[in-house]
Amino acid sequence: MSFALPSLTASQMFGSRTIRPLTAATLSGIAFIKDTLLAIDTVKGHLLEIDPTSDNSKILNPHQVKEFNEVTGLAVWEDTLWVTRDKSVYLSKLASLGLEHFVTLPYAADGVAVWESTVYVSCQKLGSIVIFDRDTRKEITRFYAPGVGVENLAVSQETLWICDRTEQTVYSLDRATGEINFSVLTPFDSPTGIAVHTNADTGQESLYVAYASDEPYIRDNPNADPNYELTYRDRTFIHPLYYHNEPDKHYALSNGYLIEMSYAEEISPLEEVYLPEVEWRIALPSETERQKLKHVEPIGLPFTEEIIDGQRVAVFKFDALMPGERHIFGWKALLEVRGIKYRITPKDVEDIPELPEEFQSRYLVDDDDLAMDTSIVRRAARDAIGSETNLLRKMYNIRNYVYDELSYGIKPYINTPDIVLERGVGSCGEYVGVLLALCRLNGIPCRTVGRYKCPNSGEQQGVPLQPDFNHVWLEFYIPGFGWLPMESNPDDVGYGGPYPTRFFMGLSWYHIEIGKGITFETVTSQGARLTKEDVPIGDLAINHIRFTILKELPPF
Structure with missing residues (x-):
């Protein structure tokens, strides 16, 4: 028939x-x-x-x-x-x-x-x-x-x-x-x-x-x-x-997808511990020009929300975590994500406003083991920009300097920028640390972003996908323009350049922005934040991350 x-x-x-x-x-x-x-x-x-x-x-x-x-x-x-x-x-x-x-x-x-x-x-x-x-x-x-x-x-x-x-x-x-x-x-x-x-x-x-x-x-x-x-x-x-140009906002958007992302923690300590009055905070996906949080719901246990520096954070509360106690908790989010690419030239930033004072005290300081007072990092900060005075060219020179000095390699832990520069090999987090240090020493406000990338498999829709690694990148600030994204290491293609600029002021659809400028995940007990010296989060729980690409977004 x-x-x-x-x-x-x-x-x-x-x-x-x-x-x-x-x-x-x-x-x-x-x-x-x-x-x-x-x-x-x-x-x-x-x-x-x-x-x-x-x-x-x-x-x-x-x-x-x-x-x-x-x-x-x-x-x-x-x-x-x-x-x-x-x-x-x-x-x-x-x-x-x-x-x-x-x-x-x-x-x-x-x-x-x-x-x-x-x-x-x-x-x-x-x-x-x-x-x-x-x-x-x-x-x-x-x-x-x-x-x-x-x-x-x-x-x-x-x-x-x-x-x-x-x-x-x-x-x-x-x-x-x-x-x-x-x-x-x-x-x-x-x-x-x-x-x-x-x-x-x-x-x-x-x-x-x-x-x-x-x-x-x-x-x-x-x-x-x-x-x-x-x-x-x-x-x-x-x-x-598909594309949509916003010339007044200096960016253009391209194809995107509707994605379901789940992040859950499974309590499974390496050694049994007793923790009273626990609050476990996990940042939620951000709202940006290229990323829209359509819906979020709890996994396993309910949470309340807090706003920390403009970012939404899920808070899970426990009267106590007892030895032998097990839980699964986290969030599931529905996201619309697209590619974004900014178009800003050095000429555009010739006459920019002065940097706000609060930015100087927050984004130009060593607040994350950046080794900004060591001779090797300070020397690298000088060598990276030479005599350049234009902020955008300085940022571009710093990126290229770091790419010249480092090659990519996965490490089980994050070393400080002085050790990374001496070694010449770094993970994405170590690239970010070096970039943050050199930028801040040169008066360019920077902060970390990221945490995960959806597997770059837009054709595999409706299939649960899991990322191989977590991932971080950074944003730098230009007065009058705002925060602009820059990848940590993917554009370091080796061979001494020239390096592509695809992720210099740009992100693809698979970048998931979570917790801009704040810590992704923290645990407090009786109001005191647990540190690595106390109990590392990784020793308390196993995280589970899942992405499902639901469909491609329609044209603009």
Whole structure:
């Protein structure tokens, strides 16, 4: 028996759907011809014509696969196809697909976009977007590439769109001047291509981004013992990119998800103890421009709420914790989270107000074992900024200095910044400690944020997920602009830079902000706070963290 399905146009079915061509290995350049999607599979050399509503695809170049092998960029203008391969740009008629040489660069040509007689070509090695005249094939000008990675291009009306694989970012540039309008973080890593789709009915433009990477998975190998083994496979797809720019507030938002997060403590002491009049405080998720707390409820035991420095905190009270006594308690929160990226330039902070006095006494002092009085930390604070006086450039220089001096490594405990700088290896918490110390010594207010990141698995919806580690990052304060986020170590890609700035004044959807500037979890007994020397929280209880991604949030 067959069923007739209602007839829908591709435009009507576009939306949050992820496009997954069945045989594709590594999608790179993509482009739309009305409602039909063209994509290049770089590894296989397949030029694919894809139906975005069904994933059905066919190879348009069955006899020219070799010519299209290693093509990375792809654009269409009228009846002409443009591609980049190695150092050169080629064009051909869509009907014939016979490649004609257009221009050759001194280094690899990564992406291409065409608007009327203007041809845009990205080149990572040059650090530029090179613009050519289509008719004369002469270079007109160059724009500075906004990111540090391999970039692909698309163009529409007055905007040049750039996706950067390393930066995990899409940039909106004025296509006439190269000035950055805004940028947004992509919801997945390794964006490799970008295209603009225009709705035939409304004229509304939408962005689609291709992604390509390897993903680990557990393979059942009957010839091995044990039969389960870790291996990798290709992961490539195309997904719509949503964005909302707030120019007056200097930030732009991108794709997000509705997430359920649970945090619970299970009383399970390493050694039985008696604690009278216990109050156990656990910070609740914060309300921010990118994160909305829709609902929170207790797990196991009821709690009351307190406000500490503007942050909501759950308080669990016990008359006493007796030897042998067991409890489970915590909270479950429903959150809307999105990516955020601020756009503030050094010029914007030339004439900022004076720092409020309360900030100086709170956020410029050593209140967390930051070793700010040690010679190695003070010397690092001087070396990091040199003669720079602009606050934003100082912050950028400090970040790069720390990335130059440290490499990432997991430690079972947090050492002070002097020890970390001497060792040259640090965990995320130790990166934060060094950054806090150097910033505060240079007069930049900073505070810690974070605690956990949702596993970066937006496609695994409705499945309980558990983070491998806790995580912290920081916020720095610019008078007149407020608190701005900065990751601790993920942008430290090694090799001495240049380092991406994706999380410099930006956070992705999977960052969960909890307890800004306050301690995430504290325990008091008879009003006195327990310290590590008394009973560490980790010796009293086992924490359980669970995330469930419920759905992707709709467009803005």
